[in-house]
Amino acid sequence: MIEETKITLRLPTELHQWLTAQAKSARRSLNSEIIYRLEGERDAAIADAESPRRRS
Numbered sequence: 001m002i003e004e005t006k007i008t009l010r011l012p013t014e015l016h017q018w019l020t021a022q023a024k025s026a027r028r029s030l031n032s033e034i035i036y037r038l039e040g041e042r043d044a045a046i047a048d049a050e051s052p053r054r055r056s
Contacts, residue, residue: 009034 011019023033 019033019037020030023030026033026036028036
């Protein structure tokens with residue numbers, strides 16, 4: 001079972017509307033859309049941190 005934490009999130013109205021539209025387009029709930037996007041950003045940040053740095 002995945003442990004979850006419940007939070008209250010305040011978003012600018014325009015961002016909320018955009019996220020809601022993106023969720024609807026992807027047939028996801030707003031919560032699932034936010035998780036999907038945050039996990040994608042987290043995975044990209046981890047991959048970036050683990051990639052070898054180029055030396056100038």
